[in-house]
Amino acid sequence: MSSLALGALGLVVVPAVVLIAAAAIMRWYAHRMPSSPGARFAPVAEDTVLTDALLLQKDSRAIAAALIDLAVRRKIRLLRPDGETGKKATISAEVMPGASMTVSEIRVMEALFGQGSTTSAVRRFSRHSRALKRRVRDVLAVERRRGAEAGLYAREPRTAPVRVITVLAVLGMLAGATTLIGTLVGGDAIAAMLVAAGLLIVLAVFFVVPRPWRVFLPAAEPLRRHLAGLHEYMDLAEKEPLRYLQSVDGALTVTDASPQAHHDGLRTFLLNERLLPYAVLFGMEESWAKNLGEYGDALRADAGFGDALGSALEVAEIIEAIGGAVALVRSLGELVDVGQGIADLAGAVGDVFDALP
Numbered sequence: 001m002s003s004l005a006l007g008a009l010g011l012v013v014v015p016a017v018v019l020i021a022a023a024a025i026m027r028w029y030a031h032r033m034p035s036s037p038g039a040r041f042a043p044v045a046e047d048t049v050l051t052d053a054l055l056l057q058k059d060s061r062a063i064a065a066a067l068i069d070l071a072v073r074r075k076i077r078l079l080r081p082d083g084e085t086g087k088k089a090t091i092s093a094e095v096m097p098g099a100s101m102t103v104s105e106i107r108v109m110e111a112l113f114g115q116g117s118t119t120s121a122v123r124r125f126s127r128h129s130r131a132l133k134r135r136v137r138d139v140l141a142v143e144r145r146r147g148a149e150a151g152l153y154a155r156e157p158r159t160a161p162v163r164v165i166t167v168l169a170v171l172g173m174l175a176g177a178t179t180l181i182g183t184l185v186g187g188d189a190i191a192a193m194l195v196a197a198g199l200l201i202v203l204a205v206f207f208v209v210p211r212p213w214r215v216f217l218p219a220a221e222p223l224r225r226h227l228a229g230l231h232e233y234m235d236l237a238e239k240e241p242l243r244y245l246q247s248v249d250g251a252l253t254v255t256d257a258s259p260q261a262h263h264d265g266l267r268t269f270l271l272n273e274r275l276l277p278y279a280v281l282f283g284m285e286e287s288w289a290k291n292l293g294e295y296g297d298a299l300r301a302d303a304g305f306g307d308a309l310g311s312a313l314e315v316a317e318i319i320e321a322i323g324g325a326v327a328l329v330r331s332l333g334e335l336v337d338v339g340q341g342i343a344d345l346a347g348a349v350g351d352v353f354d355a356l357p
Contacts, residue, residue, distance in 0.1 A: 004183060005191040012176045012198035019172060020201050023165050023209040030158075030213035031057060033228045034221060039236070040229030041271060046073065047102050049277050050143045055152065055224050057214060058281045060333035062143070063136055066108045067093075067332075068285075069277035075099040076109070079122065092124045104143065111135035136335045152220040157212035165209045172202040231282055234275060238287055 033056075043052060049069045053062030070076045076099070079092040093113055101109070110116075112132070113123035148155040176199040183191040216224065272292060279288035 002188055002191060004186055004188045005194055008179060008183060008191040008194040008198070012172075012179055012195050013201070016172060016176075016198040016201035016205075019165065019168055020205050020208060023169075023205045026161055026165065027208055027210040030210035033231075034225045036228040036232045037225050038229055039233035040226055041233055042274070043230065043278065044223060044226055047105065049281075050104055050108070050140075051147060051152075052223075052227055052278070053281055054140075054143060054147050054214070055216075055220055056227060056281055059140055060336045061281050061283075062140060063108060063112070063336070064332040065277040065280040066105070067112065068280055070101075070105060070108070072273050072276050075101060075105070092122050094122045104139075107139045107142065111139045133335045136332070140336065150219070151217055152223070153217055154215040157214050159212040162209055162212050165205065169202050169205040169209070172205075173199065176202060230275075230278060234279060234282060234284060234288075237272070238284060238291070 043049070049066045050062050053059065053065055058065075067076075067078075071078045074096055077094045077096060079094060093109070095109075112125050112135075145155075147153055176195055180192060180195040180199065183195055272288065276285070276288055276292065279285045
């Protein structure tokens with residue numbers, strides 16, 4: 001190996017490997033959860049989806065989860081217009097008669113569907129409005145302030161480590177590009193390949209490094225542990241549904257079905273239906289909605305439920321509409337995420353140039 005190749009290995013490749021390892025460790029640290037206290041079958045309360053999303057640091061999924069939560073709790077009905085499919089399809093919402101919403105839920109509805117959306121009129125969601133993006137971000141900003149005021153986490157996220165790694169990655173890209181030019185001019189193919197590999201590793205750092213993360217305070221610990229237990233149940237129930245079918249006994253007090261709802265299938269359906277917003281937060285929405293659809297089809301075909309069948313059919317129809325809303329997870333996430341990564345990178349580049357004499 002030539003001296004030029006050895007220099008490329010020491011100056012570009014090794015620092016790049018160290019940098020991406022540091023970014024990976026930082027990502028693990030930022031997203032770590034407390035240990036689970038054991039399986040939990042329901043959230044702490046019914047109207048805490050937005051708060052729980054922030055406790056999980058799933059901001060990009062918070063609004064979609066809140067929307068689906070309103071649907072499965074019968075506060076709104078989600079509608080997909082006939083004839084519209086795929087990415088071009090839009091979602092409409094209709095507030096159910098007599099539905100009572102919290103201030104946070106009203107903010108979510110008005111952010112997505114405009115002022116007056118908490119009336120019974122059908123409102124259509126469009127993801128192409130700049131005002132919509134601003135309203136969605138404002139809703140999350142309010143929820144973040146509420147969480148900080150409640151003592152769940154510090155007001156400001158931890159940004160310094162992310163900024164340091166990002167600045168070093170920018171410097172690494174500049175140094176690597178300069179070294180690559182030198183190796184090409186020197187005609188050393190091995191050195192050029194090593195530098196190119198180092199540049200690719202440094203480029204990966206921008207995708208691995210986490211965003212600034214919340215500093216959670218002691219008051220958030222029991223809530224986060226409960227969420228860890230909820231994730232444990234949902235993860236295992238998704239992988240081994242027959243084994244965990246028996247675990248739902250006593251996990252949920254069903255108030256909207258007849259006594260015949262104690263049948264295993266219907267009871268599991270009602271439990272898992274109410275956990276669909278958390279499936280969104282945990283990234284399980286597609287498989288969870290599919291399983292709910294299969295439960296709904298089975299219940300629709302079962303004539304032995306008597307009065308409970310009517311309730312199950314109503315739920316199945318809502319889940320059918322939610323099949324369209326699940327597709328909103330990505331688009332609603334984009335409303336929160338667009339520009340954030342670019343802003344982080346631009347800020348890091350600005351720091352580099354600010355440090356120049």
